[in-house]
Amino acid sequence: MQQKSISGRDLSKTVTSEDLLGKEVIDLNGTFIGVVEKVLMDPNKLEFVGISIDKGFLKKGLTIGKSYISKVTPHAVFLRIKVSYNIKGKTVFDNEGHVIGKVYSIELHGNKNKIINIIVRRGLSDSLFGTEIVIPAEYIKDIGENVMLNVSKNKLKKSKSVVEV
Protein backbone atom coordinates (compact mmCIF):
# COMPACT_ATOMS: atom_id res chain seq x y z
CA MET A 1 0.00 0.00 0.00
CA GLN A 2 1.45 3.36 -0.99
CA GLN A 3 2.14 5.65 1.93
CA LYS A 4 1.25 9.31 2.02
CA SER A 5 3.92 11.72 3.09
CA ILE A 6 3.80 15.18 4.63
CA SER A 7 7.54 15.38 5.29
CA GLY A 8 8.20 17.92 2.55
CA ARG A 9 11.23 15.96 1.33
CA ASP A 10 12.13 13.07 -0.88
CA LEU A 11 12.31 10.09 1.45
CA SER A 12 13.08 7.51 -1.20
CA LYS A 13 16.78 7.44 -0.34
CA THR A 14 16.40 7.40 3.42
CA VAL A 15 16.86 4.41 5.69
CA THR A 16 14.74 3.33 8.63
CA SER A 17 15.74 1.88 11.98
CA GLU A 18 14.75 -1.51 10.59
CA ASP A 19 17.41 -1.09 7.92
CA LEU A 20 20.00 -0.70 10.64
CA LEU A 21 18.91 -3.03 13.43
CA GLY A 22 20.51 -6.46 13.26
CA LYS A 23 22.91 -5.48 10.49
CA GLU A 24 26.56 -6.45 10.66
CA VAL A 25 28.97 -3.66 11.50
CA ILE A 26 32.26 -3.76 9.60
CA ASP A 27 35.17 -1.47 10.41
CA LEU A 28 37.83 -0.04 8.08
CA ASN A 29 39.99 -3.09 8.69
CA GLY A 30 37.26 -5.38 7.41
CA THR A 31 36.72 -6.72 10.92
CA PHE A 32 33.18 -7.76 11.75
CA ILE A 33 32.61 -5.86 15.00
CA GLY A 34 29.11 -7.07 15.84
CA VAL A 35 25.51 -6.29 14.99
CA VAL A 36 23.52 -3.09 15.41
CA GLU A 37 21.52 -3.46 18.59
CA LYS A 38 20.16 0.08 19.01
CA VAL A 39 19.81 3.24 17.00
CA LEU A 40 20.51 6.34 19.08
CA MET A 41 18.77 9.67 18.59
CA ASP A 42 19.01 13.03 20.31
CA PRO A 43 15.47 13.55 21.70
CA ASN A 44 15.79 17.35 21.64
CA LYS A 45 17.32 17.90 18.23
CA LEU A 46 15.68 14.80 16.77
CA GLU A 47 18.98 13.90 15.12
CA PHE A 48 20.61 10.57 14.54
CA VAL A 49 23.49 10.33 17.01
CA GLY A 50 24.92 6.87 16.54
CA ILE A 51 24.48 3.16 17.01
CA SER A 52 24.97 0.65 19.78
CA ILE A 53 26.65 -2.58 18.78
CA ASP A 54 26.14 -6.01 20.26
CA LYS A 55 29.52 -7.71 20.04
CA GLY A 56 28.33 -11.10 21.11
CA PHE A 57 27.78 -13.30 24.12
CA LEU A 58 29.55 -12.12 27.26
CA LYS A 59 31.21 -9.25 25.39
CA LYS A 60 30.80 -5.60 26.28
CA GLY A 61 28.77 -3.59 23.81
CA LEU A 62 30.14 -0.62 21.92
CA THR A 63 28.58 2.71 21.03
CA ILE A 64 29.71 4.36 17.79
CA GLY A 65 29.00 7.98 16.96
CA LYS A 66 27.59 8.84 13.54
CA SER A 67 30.78 10.65 12.54
CA TYR A 68 32.53 7.27 12.48
CA ILE A 69 29.91 5.68 10.22
CA SER A 70 30.92 5.64 6.56
CA LYS A 71 27.81 4.21 4.96
CA VAL A 72 24.71 2.13 5.55
CA THR A 73 24.18 -0.54 2.91
CA PRO A 74 21.42 -3.12 2.50
CA HIS A 75 23.49 -5.74 4.31
CA ALA A 76 25.85 -3.96 6.67
CA VAL A 77 26.97 -0.75 8.31
CA PHE A 78 30.50 0.27 7.34
CA LEU A 79 32.67 2.35 9.63
CA ARG A 80 35.35 4.80 8.52
CA ILE A 81 37.66 3.79 11.37
CA LYS A 82 39.52 0.82 12.76
CA VAL A 83 37.94 0.38 16.17
CA SER A 84 40.69 0.95 18.72
CA TYR A 85 39.09 -1.26 21.38
CA ASN A 86 39.77 -4.28 19.15
CA ILE A 87 43.44 -3.94 19.94
CA LYS A 88 42.88 -5.41 23.41
CA GLY A 89 44.33 -8.86 23.86
CA LYS A 90 46.69 -8.60 20.89
CA THR A 91 50.32 -9.51 21.30
CA VAL A 92 52.80 -6.65 21.09
CA PHE A 93 56.08 -7.25 19.26
CA ASP A 94 59.00 -4.85 19.11
CA ASN A 95 60.79 -4.10 15.83
CA GLU A 96 63.03 -7.12 16.29
CA GLY A 97 60.23 -9.57 16.93
CA HIS A 98 60.59 -9.75 20.73
CA VAL A 99 57.32 -10.26 22.54
CA ILE A 100 56.72 -7.26 24.78
CA GLY A 101 53.42 -8.56 26.14
CA LYS A 102 49.71 -8.40 25.47
CA VAL A 103 47.55 -5.30 25.28
CA TYR A 104 45.69 -5.18 28.56
CA SER A 105 44.08 -1.78 28.22
CA ILE A 106 44.10 1.34 26.07
CA GLU A 107 43.85 5.05 26.81
CA LEU A 108 41.83 7.01 24.34
CA HIS A 109 41.49 10.73 23.69
CA GLY A 110 38.30 11.45 25.61
CA ASN A 111 35.58 9.37 24.00
CA LYS A 112 37.20 9.46 20.57
CA ASN A 113 38.79 6.58 18.70
CA LYS A 114 42.29 8.02 18.95
CA ILE A 115 44.78 6.03 21.04
CA ILE A 116 47.03 7.94 23.43
CA ASN A 117 48.69 4.98 25.15
CA ILE A 118 48.45 1.23 25.29
CA ILE A 119 48.98 -0.66 28.53
CA VAL A 120 50.86 -3.85 27.92
CA ARG A 121 50.96 -6.65 30.41
CA ARG A 122 53.74 -9.18 30.64
CA GLY A 123 53.87 -12.49 32.44
CA LEU A 124 55.29 -12.61 35.95
CA SER A 125 58.23 -14.67 34.69
CA ASP A 126 59.74 -11.70 32.87
CA SER A 127 61.61 -9.43 35.24
CA LEU A 128 62.84 -6.97 32.62
CA PHE A 129 59.80 -4.73 32.59
CA GLY A 130 57.75 -5.66 35.62
CA THR A 131 54.13 -6.60 35.02
CA GLU A 132 52.72 -3.64 33.06
CA ILE A 133 54.15 -0.93 30.86
CA VAL A 134 52.48 2.08 29.30
CA ILE A 135 53.54 2.61 25.68
CA PRO A 136 52.63 5.78 23.77
CA ALA A 137 50.80 5.45 20.47
CA GLU A 138 53.74 7.01 18.59
CA TYR A 139 55.66 3.76 19.07
CA ILE A 140 53.03 1.72 17.24
CA LYS A 141 54.06 0.94 13.68
CA ASP A 142 51.31 -1.37 12.53
CA ILE A 143 48.23 -3.06 13.92
CA GLY A 144 47.12 -6.20 12.19
CA GLU A 145 46.51 -9.52 13.86
CA ASN A 146 48.96 -8.27 16.49
CA VAL A 147 50.70 -5.01 17.27
CA MET A 148 54.10 -4.16 15.76
CA LEU A 149 56.15 -1.42 17.38
CA ASN A 150 58.71 0.73 15.59
CA VAL A 151 61.23 0.54 18.42
CA SER A 152 63.27 -2.18 20.07
CA LYS A 153 62.75 -3.57 23.56
CA ASN A 154 65.96 -1.90 24.76
CA LYS A 155 64.93 1.47 23.44
CA LEU A 156 61.56 1.09 25.18
CA LYS A 157 63.34 0.49 28.47
CA LYS A 158 65.41 3.65 28.04
CA SER A 159 62.54 5.79 26.77
CA LYS A 160 61.23 8.35 29.24
CA SER A 161 57.77 8.27 27.71
CA VAL A 162 57.42 4.56 28.51
CA VAL A 163 56.26 4.04 32.09
CA GLU A 164 56.43 0.91 34.17
CA VAL A 165 53.40 0.37 36.34
Add this chain to the structure above:
Amino acid sequence: MEYQYVIKKEAHLDRTVNIKKLIGKRVISKGGTVIGYVSEIRVNSNNLQLEGVVVDRNFENPIYIGKSYFSKLSQNSVILNVELSILVNGKKVVTLDGKVLGRVKKVNRRGNTNEIESLVVSSFWRKYLIPSSEIKQIMASVQIKHKHDATKIYLWKRLKQNSNL
Protein backbone atom coordinates in the same frame (compact mmCIF):
# COMPACT_ATOMS: atom_id res chain seq x y z
CA MET B 1 85.81 -13.98 23.16
CA GLU B 2 88.04 -11.83 21.01
CA TYR B 3 87.84 -12.46 17.28
CA GLN B 4 90.54 -12.14 14.67
CA TYR B 5 89.22 -10.64 11.44
CA VAL B 6 90.03 -11.59 7.88
CA ILE B 7 87.57 -9.52 5.84
CA LYS B 8 87.74 -7.19 2.86
CA LYS B 9 84.50 -5.29 2.17
CA GLU B 10 82.26 -7.39 4.39
CA ALA B 11 80.36 -5.94 7.35
CA HIS B 12 81.79 -6.08 10.84
CA LEU B 13 80.74 -9.02 12.99
CA ASP B 14 78.58 -6.78 15.19
CA ARG B 15 76.42 -5.82 12.22
CA THR B 16 75.74 -9.40 11.20
CA VAL B 17 73.33 -12.04 12.46
CA ASN B 18 74.29 -15.56 13.46
CA ILE B 19 72.10 -17.61 11.14
CA LYS B 20 72.31 -20.66 13.35
CA LYS B 21 70.45 -18.74 16.06
CA LEU B 22 67.59 -18.05 13.69
CA ILE B 23 66.53 -21.68 13.55
CA GLY B 24 63.38 -22.08 15.58
CA LYS B 25 62.69 -18.37 15.71
CA ARG B 26 59.40 -16.75 14.86
CA VAL B 27 58.48 -15.51 11.41
CA ILE B 28 56.12 -12.56 11.71
CA SER B 29 54.18 -10.84 8.95
CA LYS B 30 53.94 -7.09 8.51
CA GLY B 31 50.78 -6.89 10.61
CA GLY B 32 52.09 -9.12 13.40
CA THR B 33 50.69 -12.48 12.31
CA VAL B 34 52.95 -15.26 13.52
CA ILE B 35 53.35 -17.39 10.43
CA GLY B 36 55.51 -20.11 11.88
CA TYR B 37 59.05 -20.87 12.93
CA VAL B 38 62.25 -20.93 10.91
CA SER B 39 63.24 -24.51 10.19
CA GLU B 40 65.84 -23.91 7.46
CA ILE B 41 67.97 -21.05 6.15
CA ARG B 42 68.64 -21.34 2.41
CA VAL B 43 71.76 -19.89 0.82
CA ASN B 44 72.56 -19.61 -2.89
CA SER B 45 75.47 -22.01 -3.52
CA ASN B 46 76.84 -19.87 -6.38
CA ASN B 47 76.97 -16.41 -4.91
CA LEU B 48 76.71 -17.41 -1.23
CA GLN B 49 73.84 -14.99 -0.71
CA LEU B 50 70.98 -15.67 1.66
CA GLU B 51 68.02 -16.59 -0.52
CA GLY B 52 65.24 -17.33 1.91
CA VAL B 53 63.93 -19.30 4.84
CA VAL B 54 61.74 -22.33 5.21
CA VAL B 55 58.99 -21.74 7.72
CA ASP B 56 57.59 -24.62 9.66
CA ARG B 57 53.89 -24.38 10.48
CA ASN B 58 52.25 -26.84 12.81
CA PHE B 59 49.97 -29.26 10.93
CA GLU B 60 50.37 -27.30 7.67
CA ASN B 61 52.76 -27.51 4.75
CA PRO B 62 55.96 -25.53 5.31
CA ILE B 63 56.47 -22.30 3.35
CA TYR B 64 59.65 -21.20 1.63
CA ILE B 65 59.78 -17.39 1.78
CA GLY B 66 62.26 -15.47 -0.36
CA LYS B 67 64.34 -12.64 1.08
CA SER B 68 62.51 -10.09 -1.12
CA TYR B 69 59.75 -10.33 1.44
CA PHE B 70 61.98 -9.78 4.46
CA SER B 71 61.75 -6.49 6.27
CA LYS B 72 64.12 -7.34 9.07
CA LEU B 73 66.25 -10.23 10.17
CA SER B 74 67.16 -10.19 13.84
CA GLN B 75 68.52 -12.74 16.29
CA ASN B 76 64.97 -13.28 17.48
CA SER B 77 62.79 -13.35 14.44
CA VAL B 78 62.28 -12.77 10.75
CA ILE B 79 59.87 -9.91 10.11
CA LEU B 80 58.27 -9.72 6.70
CA ASN B 81 57.26 -6.63 4.73
CA VAL B 82 54.01 -8.16 3.52
CA GLU B 83 50.98 -10.09 4.63
CA LEU B 84 51.21 -13.51 3.01
CA SER B 85 48.55 -13.98 0.37
CA ILE B 86 48.37 -17.73 0.96
CA LEU B 87 47.03 -16.98 4.44
CA VAL B 88 44.00 -15.24 2.94
CA ASN B 89 42.35 -18.66 2.79
CA GLY B 90 39.30 -18.87 4.99
CA LYS B 91 38.67 -15.12 5.18
CA LYS B 92 35.18 -13.77 4.65
CA VAL B 93 34.53 -12.03 1.36
CA VAL B 94 32.26 -8.99 1.53
CA THR B 95 30.76 -7.00 -1.35
CA LEU B 96 30.50 -3.24 -1.54
CA ASP B 97 26.96 -3.37 -0.17
CA GLY B 98 27.99 -5.48 2.80
CA LYS B 99 26.77 -8.85 1.58
CA VAL B 100 28.94 -11.78 2.64
CA LEU B 101 29.65 -13.65 -0.56
CA GLY B 102 31.38 -16.55 1.13
CA ARG B 103 34.83 -17.49 2.28
CA VAL B 104 38.08 -17.70 0.38
CA LYS B 105 38.63 -21.31 -0.58
CA LYS B 106 41.71 -20.94 -2.76
CA VAL B 107 44.20 -18.21 -3.63
CA ASN B 108 45.53 -18.17 -7.19
CA ARG B 109 48.85 -16.37 -7.23
CA ARG B 110 51.05 -15.04 -10.00
CA GLY B 111 53.61 -17.82 -10.21
CA ASN B 112 55.27 -18.25 -6.83
CA THR B 113 55.09 -14.58 -5.89
CA ASN B 114 52.93 -13.12 -3.15
CA GLU B 115 50.76 -11.32 -5.73
CA ILE B 116 47.20 -12.48 -6.02
CA GLU B 117 45.79 -13.22 -9.45
CA SER B 118 42.36 -14.30 -8.32
CA LEU B 119 40.45 -15.78 -5.42
CA VAL B 120 38.08 -18.71 -5.41
CA VAL B 121 35.27 -17.89 -3.03
CA SER B 122 32.95 -20.54 -1.79
CA SER B 123 29.55 -20.20 -0.17
CA PHE B 124 27.04 -22.86 0.73
CA TRP B 125 25.52 -23.01 -2.74
CA ARG B 126 28.00 -21.44 -5.11
CA LYS B 127 31.57 -20.78 -6.06
CA TYR B 128 32.85 -17.48 -7.38
CA LEU B 129 36.05 -16.50 -9.13
CA ILE B 130 37.15 -13.01 -8.09
CA PRO B 131 39.99 -11.50 -10.15
CA SER B 132 42.48 -9.29 -8.32
CA SER B 133 41.17 -6.22 -10.16
CA GLU B 134 37.88 -6.65 -8.28
CA ILE B 135 39.51 -6.75 -4.86
CA LYS B 136 39.34 -3.49 -2.97
CA GLN B 137 41.29 -4.53 0.09
CA ILE B 138 42.39 -7.57 2.00
CA MET B 139 42.61 -7.13 5.73
CA ALA B 140 40.58 -8.95 8.36
CA SER B 141 38.18 -9.77 5.55
CA VAL B 142 38.30 -9.40 1.78
CA GLN B 143 36.31 -6.50 0.37
CA ILE B 144 35.47 -6.51 -3.29
CA LYS B 145 34.83 -3.42 -5.35
CA HIS B 146 31.40 -4.17 -6.64
CA LYS B 147 28.02 -5.23 -5.48
CA HIS B 148 26.72 -8.75 -5.71
CA ASP B 149 27.53 -9.37 -9.35
CA ALA B 150 30.64 -11.50 -9.00
CA THR B 151 31.04 -14.13 -11.65
CA LYS B 152 29.09 -17.18 -10.69
CA ILE B 153 30.70 -20.35 -11.88
CA TYR B 154 28.05 -22.69 -13.14
CA LEU B 155 28.72 -26.37 -13.54
CA TRP B 156 29.43 -26.22 -17.28
CA LYS B 157 31.88 -23.33 -16.78
CA ARG B 158 33.56 -25.10 -13.90
CA LEU B 159 34.54 -27.94 -16.19
CA LYS B 160 36.42 -25.46 -18.39
CA GLN B 161 38.02 -23.58 -15.54
CA ASN B 162 39.07 -26.62 -13.52
CA SER B 163 42.69 -25.58 -13.56
CA ASN B 164 41.96 -22.33 -11.74
CA LEU B 165 39.60 -23.90 -9.27
